[in-house]
Structure formats: structure tokens, C-alpha cells
Amino acid sequence: DAGVIQSPRHEVTEMGQEVTLRCKPISGHDYLFWYRQTMMRGLELLIYFNNNVPIDDSGMPEDRFSAKMPNASFSTLKIQPSEPRDSAVYFCASTAPMGVGLFFGEGSRLTVL
Amino acid sequence: KQEVTQIPAALSVPEGENLVLNCSFTDSAIYNLQWFRQDPGKGLTSLLLIQSSQREQTSGRLNASLDKSSGRSTLYIAASQPGDSATYLCAVSYGGATNKLIFGTGTLLAVQP
Numbered sequence: 001d002a003g004v005i006q007s008p009r010h011e012v013t014e015m016g017q018e019v020t021l022r023c024k025p026i027s028g029h030d031y032l033f034w035y036r037q038t039m040m041r042g043l044e045l046l047i048y049f050n051n052n053v054p055i056d057d058s059g060m061p062e063d064r065f066s067a068k069m070p071n072a073s074f075s076t077l078k079i080q081p082s083e084p085r086d087s088a089v090y091f092c093a094s095t096a097p098m099g100v101g102l103f104f105g106e107g108s109r110l111t112v113l
Numbered sequence: 114k115q116e117v118t119q120i121p122a123a124l125s126v127p128e129g130e131n132l133v134l135n136c137s138f139t140d141s142a143i144y145n146l147q148w149f150r151q152d153p154g155k156g157l158t159s160l161l162l163i164q165s166s167q168r169e170q171t172s173g174r175l176n177a178s179l180d181k182s183s184g185r186s187t188l189y190i191a192a193s194q195p196g197d198s199a200t201y202l203c204a205v206s207y208g209g210a211t212n213k214l215i216f217g218t219g220t221l222l223a224v225q226p
Contacts (some may be wrong), residue, residue, distance in 0.1 A: 004156075014214070019163045042216060042217075042218045044201070045213065048126075048213060057212065091156060091157070101147055101159045102147065102159060102161065102214060104156035105156050106156045107155075109154075
């Protein structure tokens with residue numbers, strides 16, 4: 001299996017622009033998580049899905065952030081409009097039930113100028 | 114509030130030394146605990162997963178222990194190698210099979226050749 005695949009790996013954009021990050025979970029995994037990592041705050045859970053349904057979005061910082069999972073093999077995290085404080089590495093992770101552990105993608109490094 | 118703390122924040126050891134990384138959590142009602150490794154610019158790689166009913170897990174030179182009553186876990190690395198240099202994070206799940214993890218801030222390990 002190719003693992004969790006994220007794109008783009010790097011994104012540099014200007015404040016106010018829309019940013020879309022993409023994730024393909026491991027086939028057969030029915031849980032998908034979006035995390036954000038910064039030096040100041042470490043790893044923070046933004047939102048997670050089960051069977052394509054958002055279960056907990058309490059970590060989404062504000063309405064500028066939205067996430068979708070239209071099918072079992074694809075999810076997006078969108079920031080509109082982006083701000084410099086959104087600069088971080090965004091990770092997608094997936095897992096199956098029964099405690100098999102969490103598998104992370106390589107991350108998308110976002111820089112908002 | 115459920116918090117996960119890792120001590121020390123950074124550690125430098127000579128090659129060949131055995132070492133212990135510490136993780137503590139405030140709420141002992143965990144579902145499982147996971148240790149991850151993160152290399153610079155990369156995602157997180159799962160090292161060991163300990164279910165709440167287990168006391169330890171071993172993989173090669175790594176051994177992780179769990180003491181729920183005291184809210185502590187340790188990661189023991191035997192005969193350290195320069196290739197072990199990375200950030201090690203522990204994460205605790207309180208979400209049942211959802212693996213909704215709360216991460217510690219990590220320990221940055223440098224193994225000197």
C-alpha cells in the first residue's frame with residue numbers, strides 16, 4: 001500500500017488567497033483525521049471523519065477552515081481566506097477500528113505571506 | 114483537561130547508550146497509547162501501540178511500557194544509533210476505537226556518533 005498521500009507537499013500563497021489541501025487515506029481505513037503542527041502549539045486535531053461523515057470538528061480554528069470527504073478515498077481541507085497565522089504543516093492521517101494505530105501522510109507545508 | 118507531557122524536551126547521547134524517554138498524561142482513562150517518530154520535514158511513523166490492558170510492547174531495540182494508574186509511559190531505546198536521531202512523540206487516545214489522539218510536545222533526540 002502506498003500509505004496516506006497528501007498534496008501539495010509545499011504551498012506558498014499570499015494572504016487572502018484560497019488554499020486547498022488534499023488527502024488520500026489508506027484503502028480500507030474508515031477514519032480520517034486532519035492535524036496541524038506548529039512549533040508553538042505542537043500537533044492539534046482539526047477534524048476527523050468516520051465513513052466520510054464529519055464526527056468532530058471542534059478543533060477547526062474558525063469559519064475560514066472547512067473540510068470535506070466526498071468519498072472513502074479523498075478528503076480536502078480548505079482555508080478561505082488564508083492568513084499568515086495559518087502557516088503550518090497540515091497532516092492527514094487514517095486508521096481502521098480495533099486499535100491498529102494511526103498512519104500519517106508526509107504533510108503539506110503551508111506558508112502564507 | 115486532558116494533557117500529555119513529555120520530558121525531556123531534548124536529549125543528546127553518545128552512540129551505544131541506552132536511553133529512556135518519558136510521557137505522562139493527566140487522565141488515566143485512556144484507550145491506548147502510541148509512540149511515534151518524526152524525522153525533520155516528514156510525517157509521523159508509528160513505533161509502538163499499547164492498549165490500555167497491556168503493560169508493555171516491544172519492537173526490536175524499542176520497548177514501551179504503560180502504567181495507567183500513575184499516568185505514565187516510557188520508551189526505552191537500547192544501544193542507540195545515530196539513525197535513531199529524531200523527534201519522538203507519545204499520543205494518548207481517549208476516544209475508544211476512534212483513535213482521536215492527544216499528542217505530547219515531543220522529545221528531540223540526538224545520538225552522537
